[in-house]
Amino acid sequence: MRTEILTTAAELFRARGYRATTLDDLARRLGMSKATVYGHFRSKEDLLAAIFHRTMTLAEAGLAAIRASGLPPAEQLREVIRHHVRLVVAERAFLTVFFSEEGSLPARLQKDIVRRKARYDRTVRAIVERAARAGQVRVAEPRLLVLALLGMSNWVYRWYHPGRGRAWDADTIAAAFIDLVERGYLATPAARGREVGRRLQRLEGEIRALRPLLRGISRP
Amino acid sequence: MRTEILTTAAELFRARGYRATTLDDLARRLGMSKATVYGHFRSKEDLLAAIFHRTMTLAEAGLAAIRASGLPPAEQLREVIRHHVRLVVAERAFLTVFFSEEGSLPARLQKDIVRRKARYDRTVRAIVERAARAGQVRVAEPRLLVLALLGMSNWVYRWYHPGRGRAWDADTIAAAFIDLVERGYLATPAARGREVGRRLQRLEGEIRALRPLLRGISRP
Numbered sequence: 001m002r003t004e005i006l007t008t009a010a011e012l013f014r015a016r017g018y019r020a021t022t023l024d025d026l027a028r029r030l031g032m033s034k035a036t037v038y039g040h041f042r043s044k045e046d047l048l049a050a051i052f053h054r055t056m057t058l059a060e061a062g063l064a065a066i067r068a069s070g071l072p073p074a075e076q077l078r079e080v081i082r083h084h085v086r087l088v089v090a091e092r093a094f095l096t097v098f099f100s101e102e103g104s105l106p107a108r109l110q111k112d113i114v115r116r117k118a119r120y121d122r123t124v125r126a127i128v129e130r131a132a133r134a135g136q137v138r139v140a141e142p143r144l145l146v147l148a149l150l151g152m153s154n155w156v157y158r159w160y161h162p163g164r165g166r167a168w169d170a171d172t173i174a175a176a177f178i179d180l181v182e183r184g185y186l187a188t189p190a191a192r193g194r195e196v197g198r199r200l201q202r203l204e205g206e207i208r209a210l211r212p213l214l215r216g217i218s219r220p
Numbered sequence: 221m222r223t224e225i226l227t228t229a230a231e232l233f234r235a236r237g238y239r240a241t242t243l244d245d246l247a248r249r250l251g252m253s254k255a256t257v258y259g260h261f262r263s264k265e266d267l268l269a270a271i272f273h274r275t276m277t278l279a280e281a282g283l284a285a286i287r288a289s290g291l292p293p294a295e296q297l298r299e300v301i302r303h304h305v306r307l308v309v310a311e312r313a314f315l316t317v318f319f320s321e322e323g324s325l326p327a328r329l330q331k332d333i334v335r336r337k338a339r340y341d342r343t344v345r346a347i348v349e350r351a352a353r354a355g356q357v358r359v360a361e362p363r364l365l366v367l368a369l370l371g372m373s374n375w376v377y378r379w380y381h382p383g384r385g386r387a388w389d390a391d392t393i394a395a396a397f398i399d400l401v402e403r404g405y406l407a408t409p410a411a412r413g414r415e416v417g418r419r420l421q422r423l424e425g426e427i428r429a430l431r432p433l434l435r436g437i438s439r440p
Contacts, residue, residue: 017323019239074406099378100320103237137405144388144396145405151375152368158319159367168364176364184404185357185365186294203423210427213434 002040005030006054009047010093018048018101048101049109055098056116058087063123073131077149080124081181082174084153088160089170095157121146152177222260225250226274229267230313238268238321268321269329275318276336278307283343293351297369300344301401302394304373308380309390315377341366372397 008030012021023044027034041047062083066076088095102110124146131137139145156173168176228250232241243264247254261267282303286296308315322330344366351357359365376393388396 135407138407139405140399141388141396144393145400147375147379148372148397148400151378152372155367155371155375158371168361173364176361177368179360180365180368180401180404182404182406184400184402185359186402187355187358199420199424203420203427206427210430210434 001036005032005037005040006047006050007093010051010097013048013051013101014093014096018044018097018104045106048097048104049106051094051097052102052105052109052113055091055094056113056120058091058094059083059120060116062087063120067123067127072136073127073134074136076127077131077137078178078182080127081149081153081178082171084150085156085174085177086170088154088156089162089173092157092160092162095154099154099157121150124150149181152181221256225252225257225260226267226270227313230271230317233268233271233321234313234316238264238317238324265326268317268324269326271314271317272322272325272329272333275311275314276333276340278311278314279303279340280336282307283340287343287347292356293347293354294356296347297351297357298398298402300347301369301373301398302391304370305376305394305397306390308374308376309382309393312377312380312382315374319374319377341370344370369401372401 005026009021009026012026012029016025021044023034023037026047027037030037041050063080066079066083069076069079071079102113105113121143125142128137128139128142128145132139132142153174160173161167225246229241229246232246232249236245241264243254243257246267247257250257261270283300286299286303289296289299291299322333325333341363345362348357348359348362348365352359352362373394380393381387
């Protein structure tokens with residue numbers, strides 16, 4: 001019941017904004033009395049706090065699982081991107097409220113969320129730094145890389161509309177993002193690859209041409 | 221005077237939110253009478269509409285200049301990233317209101333902004349598609365690439381706080397983003413490239429060494 005109330009509240013806050021939504025709207029949408037809602041949440045602010053807490057907890061739990069996975073750091077970084085895109089797609093209402101309504105939180109909770117977000121970013125940065133030390137990624141400024149990756153992934157909440165137009169699933173979006181940030185979009189590496197291929201073919205051709213001559217030598 | 225009013229309004233809406241700001245707050249901050257403000261804007265909503273219009277116009281003007289530049293499409297794509305990061309950094313208050321308060325616009329203006337944003341995205345996508353046709357970029361899904369690039373760049377409005385902690389300038393941020401999305405962060409392609417290069421050199425060296433020997437044989 002608590003989860004149902006919270007999910008419906010997140011959906012209403014997402015669609016109408018926190019300030020414009022009343023507990024009457026929420027009770028009506030749920031088909032419950034306001035007393036039932038008050039049995040679970042003391043106030044609208046309490047609901048908003050619970051939405052922020054659940055969102056942050058989901059994000060933190062996913063990141064903790066990635067760190068505990070024992071995967072190489074570059075693979076953990078991929079998992080961070082997948083984790084964010086999946087979270088935004090699966091919990092779009094919660095993430096939209098999370099990204100839009102921080103200013104509506106009471107100051108104490110706002111400070112708490114800012115602290116948890118900073119710790120989260122530091123944890124992702126530590127993964128980047130381990131990947132860099134392991135020689136798996138090249139990175140001039142780990143903090144900028146983290147902000148780029150999370151920005152790209154979090155922004156999905158702004159354009160992902162399930163059921164509207166052509167919808168990619170979370171893993172398709174994450175795969176495209178991972179391919180982009182791991183390999184880059186410039187075709188020149190591929191062009192360089194083709195050049196290497198041409199040199200290899202030439203070499204192979206020369207070796208093929210040498211083989212009969214060498215066979216002649218080996219039978220003296 | 222109009223610009224001064226608009227800039228101060230954007231700063232107040234950014235800091236406190238559109239709904240929480242009154243025209244009294246604005247007049248007080250400006251040290252003007254409300255009548256003076258009303259001489260330039262009919263209402264708070266009119267101010268919000270002007271903030272959206274100015275932001276969209278700045279974005280569109282920059283993009284139009286990029287398209288008219290005659291640069292190769294891959295270079296135009298770089299310029300799009302620079303344009304976004306510069307705009308967000310230079311006009312942080314306007315961009316924050318733009319990204320946060322669309323829901324506060326009257327329906328007609330909201331539709332207008334949605335249409336202009338869609339046209340903007342299509343224009344960026346056309347640059348991506350030209351770059352792909354020219355063989356300059358590899359891209360499976362142009363729309364996803366556009367959303368990734370703009371998401372990463374626009375997200376800057378959420379974390380860029382001039383004067384707080386270490387501040388990069390817009391061009392440093394844009395350069396890091398461009399390097400990331402053009403070349404990717406994986407160290408392995410470069411490392412693999414160097415390794416392939418070394419193997420090729422060794423092979424080419426071996427063949428060079430064989431050639432005179434074989435020439436000797438071929439002159440029997």
